[in-house]
Amino acid sequence: MSATLLEQTRAWHEEVERLERLIVKDLQRDAKSHKERLHQNHRVNNMVEAIVASSGKLVEIYEDKDNARKDEIAALGGQSAIGQNNYFSAFYDRLKEIRDYHRRHPSARVVEEGEDAEEALKEEPWIEFSGEEAYGRYLDIHELYNSYLNAKFGHPVEYSTYLEEFSQTQKIPRKHKLTKQYRDYLLHLTEYLKSFFQRTQPLQDLDKIFAKVEADFEGSWEAGSIEGWEDKGLGNGLSSTLEEPLIDIDDYDSVEELMELGPERLKEALTRLGLKSGGTLQQRGERLFLTKTTPLEELDWKHFAKGHQPTRKKSEEEIALQVQISREVALAECQMRRLCELLSEAIEETKAHVGRKQALTYEEMEAEREEEEVQAESESDDDDQQIYNPLKLPMGWDGKPIPYWLYKLHGLGQEFKCEICGNNSYWGRRAFERHFKEWRHQHGMRCLGIPNTKNFHEITSIKDAKALWEKIQERQGVNKWRPDLEEEYEDQDGNVYNKKTFADLQRQGLI
Secondary structure, X not given: OHHHHHHHHHHHHHHHHHHHHHHHHHHOOOOOOHHHHHHHHHHHHHHHHHHHHHHHHHHHHHHOOOOHHHHHHHHHOOEOOOOOEOHHHHHHHHHHHHHHHHHHOOOOOOOOOOOOHHHHHOOOOOOOOOOOOOOOOOOOOHHHHHHHHHOOOOOOOOHHHHHHHOOOHHHOOHHHHOOHHHHHHHHHHHHHHHHHHHHHOOOOOHHHHHHHHHHHHHHHHHHOOOOOOOOOOOOOOOOOOOOOOOOOHHHOOOHHHHHOOOHHHHHHHHHHHOEOOOOOHHHHHHHHHHHHHOOHHHOOHHHEOOOOOOOOOOOHHHHHHHHHHHHHHHHHHHHHHHHHHHOHHHHHHHHHHHHHHHHOOHHHHHHHHHHHHHHHHHHOOOOOOOXXXXXXXXXXXXXXXXXXXXXXXXXXXXXXXXXXXXXXXXXXXXXXXXXXXXXXXXXXXXXXXXXXXXXXXXXXXXXXXXXXXXXXXXXXXXXXXXXXXXXEEEOOOOOXXXXXXXXXXXXXXOO
16 A cells, blocks of 8 residues: 555545535536525535545645655655665556556546536535425424423414524523423424534534534623523522521510411411411411421421422532533523524524415415425526516516416406506406505505595595595584584674574573
């Protein structure tokens, strides 16, 4: 192997340069669709990994720990083992070894510039996605959603609501966060987000991102500034701290002195300590007086109320274990939230996708699935070819005509005009019904001085809108003639009164 060491070195250097040129050429190409961008990123990532592997082998050769490279360089000069120079025999021996090496390794050939480059750039790496993930467009966390519903720290919510809340771990009580069930759930959630991030953004250095998260976490943890973990997990850990009693028991020397406080104050003090508060006045006093000579953690269980338990002083090992568990959970939460920030766009698209699916019927879902299949087939066609659109169909989001069945399904060949909107045209029944809530129609109704209520839905004529508004006002009594209030009378002094007031004053003899 030592005889071909320099040839291997040359081959590794050539491989690194070839891959670098391919990366530059690939990144100069404009990837238009989501699928093309994903394939491009994975191709580049695979080439970067190959460069790292080749560079590692070169470093190992240059370190020359076994002096094989040094001996081969000396052999090139024809230096024999006994110190005699034999240039010709060394040359032919070297030539024979090189030929044997290339015969045994036919793949180690010189790749000319441009050879197989186009084929390499058209390669579509295989990436594993579930059907729900739609090739990296949406998240698929249904399994974690089911785990959340069945966990003690979870509560029944819709999947769309869970997408809004799964990163908000601050709402989960501390007592649940320290359980193994929550730690396993958080681990699986972080692992899935990490896997999805690496599959959709392979060029990002996740280890570097996590290293920065951990560095920031260390400072915040020591300062006690992490939200929900200001006390480093000691506040609500393995045991709870009961409130201070209302009565200072050291000020009393007997049960009789405590009984003078009355049953209500004794009951309140016992409840504050988690002790039973029932019984006679003397029983309450005796129970409370026990706390003067016996710590709460040493009292018999029978003195405590149902649902309460005596606290005990934790050992140093328990405190250390609690702090360690709290720190691990807090760090995992910070990593999970950082991943959610990096995947914020995918999470928002997932929310919109789930909301859209909930609003669709079965027929509409099937139509959308067929549309996605048509779009997937169209992506494989040549983008530079002339667009064939003899039916003058509207253009879709991808710059190509929408399918004809979708055109007929939404009635896009039917035109609706609205005079209130300035004779603006709306194509399709859905667009027409939606425009009544849009700014253009609302502005037209404001210009007419008419409120844009449901009564005016489907009305597009200014004349019809005004006529309906007059009928509504007449029905509500706005334009109705009211002689008692609106008919005017004048007295001898020129004072003007309405009919009702004038009649009242006349009956009283004041006019």
